[in-house]
Amino acid sequence: MIEDDLDAIEKDMLEDLKKPKGRRILVCPVCGSTEVTYYMGLKTGYQYQCNSCNYVGAVVLEMEY
Numbered sequence: 001m002i003e004d005d006l007d008a009i010e011k012d013m014l015e016d017l018k019k020p021k022g023r024r025i026l027v028c029p030v031c032g033s034t035e036v037t038y039y040m041g042l043k044t045g046y047q048y049q050c051n052s053c054n055y056v057g058a059v060v061l062e063m064e065y
């Protein structure tokens with residue numbers, strides 16, 4: 001079921017946000033800020049939003065630390 005899969009993905013992403021041991025940090029590709037949060041697109045699926053420059057897009061840098 002496609003819808004079930006999407007629900008599972010959504011749960012995984014939300015769980016990732018809560019996990020402290022994820023050790024990944026999202027970095028805005030425009031301004032380099034780490035104030036990047038998930039942004040829920042309607043038909044475009046998951047995107048990211050930068051709180052510093054208001055960039056919204058599917059492309060975001062991911063750094064491990």
Ligand SMILES: [Zn+2]
Binds near residue numbers: 031033051055
């Ligand atoms: Zn930014």
